[in-house]
Structure formats: C-alpha cells, structure tokens
Amino acid sequence: MVVAGCDIGSATGKAVVMRNGTIAAYVIIPSTPNPEKTARLAMDEALKKAALSSIADLDYIVGTGYGRLKVGFAHENVSEITCHARGAHWLCPTIRTVLDIGGQDCKAMSLDEKGKVVDFVLNDKCAAGTGRFFENMARVLDCGLDGLSALSLQGRNPPLITSQCSVFAESEVVTLINEGVDLADIAAGIHNSIANRLVSMLRRVGVVEDVALTGGCAKNRGLVKALEDKLGVKVRTLPVDPQIVGAIGAALVAKERLGS
C-alpha cells in the first residue's frame, strides 16, 4: 500500500510518500505563487524519489496546510493541526505538546496518549512568531536565516525587544543597530521576544512533556534554545526533518483511510 501526504504551506511545499507504513521519500520545495503548482511540483519530485511513475500509483493522498484546498489530486483535505499532531505522535508516541511554527502562522497543540488533539490555539492573524518574522529580521540584520540562528546563540547580553509586532520590532531592531548594540545580542533578543510569545501560546494549551517543535522554524537552533530556557523543559528532537511532520501526518491519515 502506497499513500502520500502533501502539505502546502506559505513558504514551502512538502510531500511525503509512505510505503507500507514507512517513509519511502520526501521533498521540501519553496512555494510558488500558485499552491496548485507547488503541490504538483512537490508530489512529482517525491514520486520520482520513491521510484513511482505517476500519482495513479498512490492508493490515497491527503492534502494539508493552508493551500490544502488547492491540492487538486488529493482524495481528502485535513487540517494541519490534525496532521502535525498525528505526525509528531507517530514519530514519538510520548509527545504530548506540539508547537508548529510555519511560515505565516504558529499553532500550539496538546495531545492525549493516543495522539488525539485535546486542545489547540493558533496565531494566524499576525506575523510574530512565524518564519516571516525571522525572515524579516534576518533581512534587517543582513545575515540570512541560518546566520540569524547562529548569531543568536552567540548573544551574551540580549536587549529586551518589547514589540512583538513584526513592523514595530523592525523599528526597534533598527534603533538598536544604530545605537551600536552587538548584532549577536540583538539576534538573541529577537529570539527571546518571539519565544515569550510562543511560550504564552503553549501555556494556554498546557505544557506537558514531551514537547516537540515542528515546521520550518523548528530548525532554528536559536529559537529552540530560547524556548527551552523559558519553558524549563528540553524540546524533544524528532528523528526526521521537523518541516515534514505535517506531510507525514497527512500520509498517516491517508493510510488510516484505507483501513490499515
């Protein structure tokens, strides 16, 4: 049985092909302005990697992510909250709290022992605490996303950045640069500011260990550290790229739909 999950986010498109319950292939590609095209490109590449010739070789496909309604070849669409929860729990059954930080939104979820979502909150109205915020700050500091993360880990005396709005935070960061504050400290301050916001979201659903981070921002080591410091708990490292957890969850839902 071969199934697939396709997670179309604002920044990247992800596809996972699963054969008999194990990951056969996955891809992550940058999103195009057309979600349908992104889905098609991601899936074609994943099929190729899995040595499959066409979509017809897949028994069931589930779409997820903000562009899920545009995954024309999917048999079904499922919300990304469900998919991230399902994926995280499959990868690590002891996970009880998931924080998904995507390109344009973030979601905190609490799971029961079966991986069912029991509560969730999301921020999809504002860029604070999302990949877009970090992209913007990386641009202001002229260091790239990876550079921003690495820089933040070197910060020793992070300033307090009070604005969580990405527009106001940018003004605040520009002021700090002009005042000559060390860039590493500013980067650490940025991560602390966002971690504060994410922690308050997490507390709303209740922080129960194990805690996992999913989505592209989960690869930001500076953010992971800032969160761990503020939560006082260690974030569980997942055995796969955290960016594909939603697509894995979608593939698992596809597998369930086939009754196995």
Place this chain on the structure above:
Amino acid sequence: MQRLQERCDFFEGLVKSTIENPPLELANIWLNYYKMVVKKYQRNKRAVEQGEPLAAVVFPVAPEIFAAMDIPTFIVAGEPLMGLEDPVIYIDEADRMGLASGICTLLRENVALVAQGYAPVPTVLVTTTHPCDSVNIAYQTIGSLEGWRSIPQFAVDGPYLTDERALDYYTDEIERLIEFLEKHTGRRLDENRLRQIIEESNKQIDLWWEYKELRRAVPAPHPPEIQMMPYFVVHFWNPGDSLGTVWFQDLLADAEERVRNKRGAIPEERIRVVWFDFRGTWRFELGFWMEQEWGAIVVDDIWSHCTMPKIDTSSYRSMIRGVAERSLDHIPMYRQFRVPAEVYLEDLVRAVKDYKANCVIWPGHMGHKDATALTGLIRDTCREIGVPFLGFWSDLFDARVTTIEAMKAEISQFFTTMGLGVKDKK
C-alpha cells in the same frame, strides 16, 4: 409614537403571516410568542396615547415590580433595534455621537436609535449599575439626550458579590426603586397584585425547570431559538401574564412529544454545542450553517440556561427579596459576568454535563470586556472536564468585526481537528 406603531405593525405582521403560512414545525409556539410581543407593544402604545406612566429601563430589572404597578417598560438596551432590517448602520451614527468604539455595539446601536426617536420618551428612566461598564455609559448618554434630560432617573446599584449581604443590599435597592416609581409615576405597589404576578410567574418557572429537564434529551428536541424564549416570556414581555403560562404549557407538550418519539430539532444531530454567551444577531445564519453543514446544534447558551428560582410569596418582604434575588443573580449576564468567575464556570460545567455537550464555544464578544479574562479559565475548565473548547474574538452585534465566513472557518477547523462531525472531505 410613530415608531411604536411601526413596532406593533411589524409584530402584528408576524402574527398574521404565521397564521396564514404556519411553519411546518412549532407554529403554535411561534404564534403565541409573537402575540405576547404584540400585547406588550400595544400596552406601550396605550400608555403613550393616554399619557399613562411608562418606564424606560436600560437593562431588565425587577420586572415583576413594574408589572404589579402597571407601569409598562421599554428596554432601551435592546428594543429600539428589534424589527429593524439593518441596525448596523446605527453604529456609524453612534460614532458620530462620540460614543467610543470600545462600548458594546448593542448599546451603541440602541443609544443611537434612542437619539433618533426609536424609543418612546418615558415618564422615568431606570438603569442598573451592572453588569457592564457599557450599561453605565449608555444610561448616562441616554439620560443626557435632548428631551430626556428632565426625566427622573434612577440607578439600581448592584453589588459585586453574590451572598446574603449582597442580597440584603440589593433588596434595599429594590425598595428604593419602588419608592422612586411611586413618587414619579403616581402608581402604588399593591401587595396583592404583586403576589398575583409572582404566583403566575412561579408557575412559569416550574414549567421552565420541567422544560429544562426535557432539553437534556438526545437529540435536542428544540432549536436554540426556541430554547431561549422562556427567559423572555418570564422576565421580558409581560411578566406574570397568564398568556405566558399557556405558552409554556404548549412548549412543554411539544417537547414531551418530541422526546418521546426521539424527534430532534435537526435531522441528523452529530455535535452538541454549549455556546456560553449570548448568540449574536447573526445567530440565524451561523446557526443554520452549523446545523446543515455539521449537524451541530447549540444545546445551551446563557439565555437558555435557566437558574431562576421561584419566589416566596408569604410576605411582602419575602417577595421583594425574591424579586431582588432573581434580578441580581439569575438574569443572564448579571448572573455570569457581574460576579467572581466561579459562577460562570460552575454554570458552564453544569451546562456541559446536563446537556451532554461535545464542545464549548466562546465567541469572545468585544463588549464583554468584563468577561474577557475568563477565556483562559474557561479553557482550563474545559480541559479539566475533557470537553473541547473553541474561543475566538467577535462582535455579537456586528458581523463585520469577525465575518460569518471567518467564524465558519474557525468552527470548521475546530470540529475537524477535534474529530467532531464529518471530516473536511472534498
């Protein structure tokens, strides 16, 4: 006067159309409800025509007293907009009057309507100092409108807590209200008439509690629009009127028949929602969609959630105290949002258990700032009792703030994620 006539015409039109084209379900319940509304407005109209006393009341308070003194009331926090096609335009009018946008939209709309003559100029203006700041602002604004400034005004002061001392204080406030009404309307409170009103009202309360038991049935026998009517019959339109008792008997008979035959209000009930606030002016559109798309029915809200007690009619003081208790602790919103959070949370837990709800929705009304801090506590409480919770931000009286489409998207995502109702299939 013209506005009152329009209001009478509007509800008489509803009576006529219900007789001519009765709905397939619950025709009698709707018809007799409309008749009660017509009776109320005819009484208002007669008072104005004949120069009899009429009280403008900002939010309901001690309606049994007004009924016993034969002083018709007009609730300015809600009645001016009733029957209007597009009251939202009056929000802009309120802005022009200088009312801050943070004031509850319901009150902003109605204050603007009062300023435009949509309320009869009364003999007295009565308000409460609770349950929210918006009521106080509305009262002060209305009381300073041209033509209203010289009207005698009275504010019934509501204490924060809900205990014996608070009730003693509020009972004294009701006594002061009676003195005020007697002084400025020339009407006297007759103890025997008050007893008659309360005894009739007590009969209705008995029936309401019975109805509440029937509402626990799965599937829910009646739609939310019917469930919330009892409060208005007991406390709003014509308190203590025997027409209301007959209406309750019909309601109960219909509910009994439905429960016996397992006939639900909607064809395929799959989700039972406790919506623990008021339901917005957009409730019909959203509610219909929830029912059709998800098989989701609202089984309880704060209008429908009956806690109202019977009143001891053994003495004058016991009656006044009973009236005070009902008004202070059992009017929706006064009960939940005036006091410490425990009352709301206990009611919520009871509602979830009694009505076997699968989930709780909290619409986060912009005007209920006094309740906004509850959101986290509601979430925690729902988690403790294992029922999924959805909270969002809205304006119950202006669907432009959070659009119906946005609410549908939130609710769909919630139902899907929590595994309630059908899946998000294409």
